[in-house]
Amino acid sequence: xxxPSKLIEEAVTEISRLPGIGKKxxxxxxxxxxxxxxxxxxxxxxxILDLREKxxxxxxxxxxxxxxxxxxxxxxxxxxxxxxxxxxxxxxIAIENTSQYNGLYHVLGGVISPLKGIGPEDVHxxxxxxxxxxxxxxxxxEEIILALPATMEGDTTAFYLTRKLKDEIVKVSTIARGxxxxxxxxxxxxxxxxxxxxxxxxxxxx
Amino acid sequence: xxxPSKLIEEAVTEISRLPGIGKKxxxxxxxxxxxxxxxxxxxxxxxILDLREKxxxxxxxxxxxxxxxxxxxxxxxxxxxxxxxxxxxxxxIAIENTSQYNGLYHVLGGVISPLKGIGPEDVHxxxxxxxxxxxxxxxxxEEIILALPATMEGDTTAFYLTRKLKDEIVKVSTIARGxxxxxxxxxxxxxxxxxxxxxxxxxxxx
Numbered sequence: 454x455x456x457p458s459k460l461i462e463e464a465v466t467e468i469s470r471l472p473g474i475g476k477k478x479x480x481x482x483x484x485x486x487x488x489x490x491x492x493x494x495x496x497x498x499x500x501i502l503d504l505r506e507k508x509x510x511x512x513x514x515x516x517x518x519x520x521x522x523x524x525x526x527x528x529x530x531x532x533x534x535x536x537x538x539x540x541x542x543x544x545x546i547a548i549e550n551t552s553q554y555n556g557l558y559h560v561l562g563g564v565i566s567p568l569k570g571i572g573p574e575d576v577h578x579x580x581x582x583x584x585x586x587x588x589x590x591x592x593x594x595e596e597i598i599l600a601l602p603a604t605m606e607g608d609t610t611a612f613y614l615t616r617k618l619k620d621e622i623v624k625v626s627t628i629a630r631g632x633x634x635x636x637x638x639x640x641x642x643x644x645x646x647x648x649x650x651x652x653x654x655x656x657x658x659x
Numbered sequence: 660x661x662x663p664s665k666l667i668e669e670a671v672t673e674i675s676r677l678p679g680i681g682k683k684x685x686x687x688x689x690x691x692x693x694x695x696x697x698x699x700x701x702x703x704x705x706x707i708l709d710l711r712e713k714x715x716x717x718x719x720x721x722x723x724x725x726x727x728x729x730x731x732x733x734x735x736x737x738x739x740x741x742x743x744x745x746x747x748x749x750x751x752i753a754i755e756n757t758s759q760y761n762g763l764y765h766v767l768g769g770v771i772s773p774l775k776g777i778g779p780e781d782v783h784x785x786x787x788x789x790x791x792x793x794x795x796x797x798x799x800x801e802e803i804i805l806a807l808p809a810t811m812e813g814d815t816t817a818f819y820l821t822r823k824l825k826d827e828i829v830k831v832s833t834i835a836r837g838x839x840x841x842x843x844x845x846x847x848x849x850x851x852x853x854x855x856x857x858x859x860x861x862x863x864x865x
Contacts, residue, residue, distance in 0.1 A: 454752070455752070455755045455756060457722050457723050457724065457730065457748070457751060458714060458724055458725050460709050460710050460713055460714050460725065461723060463706045463709070463710070464707060464709075464710040467702055467703045467707075468703070468706075470703070471691060472687065472688070473684070478679070480749070481679070482677050482678070483710065484748060484749055485677060485678050486707065487710065487711065487714065487723070489711075491712065494710065494712075495711075496673055497673045497676070497677075498704040498707045498708045499704070500666075500669045500672075500674075501692065501700050502701065502704045504670040504692060504700065505692060505693065505695075505697050505701075508664060508666050508667070516663050517667060518663065518664055519664050519665050519666065523663060525663065542690060542693075543686070543690055546660070546661070546662065549661045550660060
């Protein structure tokens with residue numbers, strides 16, 4: 454593609470580096486920006502700069518944060534007896550958007566993957582053990598909920614964590630694996646369906 | 660959607676202002692930027708800023724340009740006897756990418772639209788007349804090719820321009836309207852098919 458201006462070419466090149474955005478879309482966005490008032494380009498540019506330069510990570514749960522300790526860890530409304538362990542930030546956002554969870558989080562920043570060379574020391578596991586022993590607000594956690602991906606790596610991490618937490622007087626659970634709400638039995642893969650039978654929920658006991 | 664950080668929220672809001680990008684895509688892009696090295700956010704931000712602040716418009720053809728006169732108008736390789744009149748910048752890029760045209764351009768910056776209140780004085784029509792009378796490099800244009808949209812507004816602009824250029828000794832032509840290459844007759848709309856019969860090309864005369 455030929456561009457009449459180096460500046461346009463640069464903007465298109467940079468924008469098309471983003472995932473899922475090709476040259477054509479990048480050109481469309483560039484031409485859109487050109488037609489907007491200067492202030493909108495400035496706000497966009499500064500939001501991108503601030504995002505990368507000013508964001509910090511919570512020293513307790515490693516979630517992204519505007520301060521040293523994130524709003525979830527700091528909040529007096531959250532249940533300090535629950536810690537939900539997740540792989541990364543999008544998982545926190547996804548769980549928060551369900552409005553079904555009111556405890557704390559612990560963001561590992563990855564999962565153990567021997568194939569990719571990611572060991573237990575490369576993710577925030579030690580700080581979780583430390584948190585269980587020495588809670589930030591003094592409230593001992595009662596349950597650690599593992600909300601890790603349903604993959605080999607996720608399971609490895611879950612297994613490692615369960616063993617590490619064996620000596621602490623804390624319950625370790627995992628989020629349910631089963632058939633998604635609204636889906637048909639016949640179209641569900643066998644592994645998921647098999648698991649959902651094994652980990653069935655006893656209605657009469659409730 | 661809830662965000663754990665104001666900075667993420669701002670970035671998502673700003674990115675989702677772009678056309679065709681919703682909140683979910685914006686969040687995906689934001690999280691991607693967070694994982695990239697700082698330098699890539701900086702290059703992206705400065706490309707966006709430079710684009711809006713440094714781009715200039717060619718004083719001859721109103722195309723976007725890095726200097727006072729654009730590279731097309733300045734080039735010694737382009738045919739100064741041809742001027743192609745287009746509505747806006749994307750049209751220049753589209754024609755340039757065909758590699759079928761080697762003349763100059765004239766970017767109107769819009770088309771006459773009485774309904775939208777855009778009159779002849781709101782688009783760069785006067786400067787085209789001026790260009791024909793006083794060419795930038797002294798080479799009198801021989802042909803003005805109208806490459807305007809095939810709409811009411813495009814036709815109005817073409818009609819106005821043809822009348823304005825009546826007194827100049829210059830040929831005025833328009834790009835062909837007809838059946839797109841690769842398409843079937845039966846699926847072409849009647850207006851296009853009708854026009855393509857009226858404006859048929861005489862093979863024996865070539």
